[in-house]
């Protein structure tokens with residue numbers, strides 16, 4: 001029988017193997033349709049993905065700012081080019097796609113975050129997987145905003161999936177976790193060996209909390225996705241060109257508060273407000289329903305009509321907590337510029353929790369009405 005060092009008869013030392021972690025990895029591997037590894041955080045998983053592929057070219061556009069910081073660290077002291085997702089990809093020198101573990105500096109790595117943080121808009125993963133492989137490169141998808149069962153990037157040909165397990169896998173805002181998943185066992189084993197050395201494993205107690213969370217994950221995620229789609233529809237009805245329900249006061253409708261809403265359920269987008277940087281800017285005719293199912297990401301963004309409204313609205317709501325992070329059972333709302341420097345200060349990000357959708361709507365109507373009354 002082939003030796004399985006990641007699954008030994010006896011656990012000797014927790015940097016290598018640990019019982020709770022092994023169990024959680026087996027459950028997540030089954031959920032994702034691959035072999036899963038847990039890391040101490042989403043960003044330590046991202047750093048491990050870069051160390052694994054050793055790219056000399058990275059194609060990326062926007063997305064979670066912390067991943068760009070990790071890339072910056074990886075690039076320090078190395079000769080790495082950062083190119084745009086839609087640039088031409090240089091053909092990988094060294095290990096071609098599908099080759100064994102002969103990674104050398106020379107690989108082209110395509111890094112796709114989908115759905116995109118903070119807007120919840122989806123990218124055409126299949127399109128970038130085909131382009132990456134045509135250049136003998138690899139593609140990693142940061143799928144944090146659409147965890148299983150909403151999206152299966154392996155079905156669209158990606159080599160590796162990354163998640164911040166801190167978000168929907170954890171689901172209760174009480175643990176920090178990273179996940180990498182691959183379909184190839186040889187690559188999984190290689191990554192496992194690297195992790196055994198660099199020690200980027202999660203704490204055992206956090207892993208125990210994660211196992212607790214996995215038991216309710218499909219229930220949570222499907223409900224959050226469903227509620228998010230309903231809220232997106234409601235908020236979109238408050239934009240300039242739309243007609244809201246009769247119970248919505250006219251003073252908060254017709255774009256007076258909500259200028260734009262972004263979410264995969266609103267793609268393909270009719271209007272491309274190009275002055276806003278943080279939106280999906282590629283594949284405008286792409287319909288995400290073939291790659292992202294149910295109601296789409298439970299996290300989405302909106303553009304508020306002015307900066308002052310965007311600053312106060314999070315603090316006028318009762319059900320939504322004004323805080324960063326996403327994926328927990330409580331709904332959160334955040335003026336994104338506070339956590340992510342350089343963003344348009346009118347952008348708010350909402351992470352939908354498990355509250356009743358009608359309660360959330362009533363809360364939003366009351367808070368927006370107060371906003372307009374007090375700040376006009």
Ligand SMILES: *Cc1c(COP(=O)(O)O)cnc(C)c1O
Pocket residue numbers: 041042043044064066067113117142144145163164165166167176177178
């Ligand atoms: C939160 C997040 C990360 C980073 O994960 P941590 O667990 O905080 O290290 C990476 N990508 C996306 C899309 C995220 O939302």
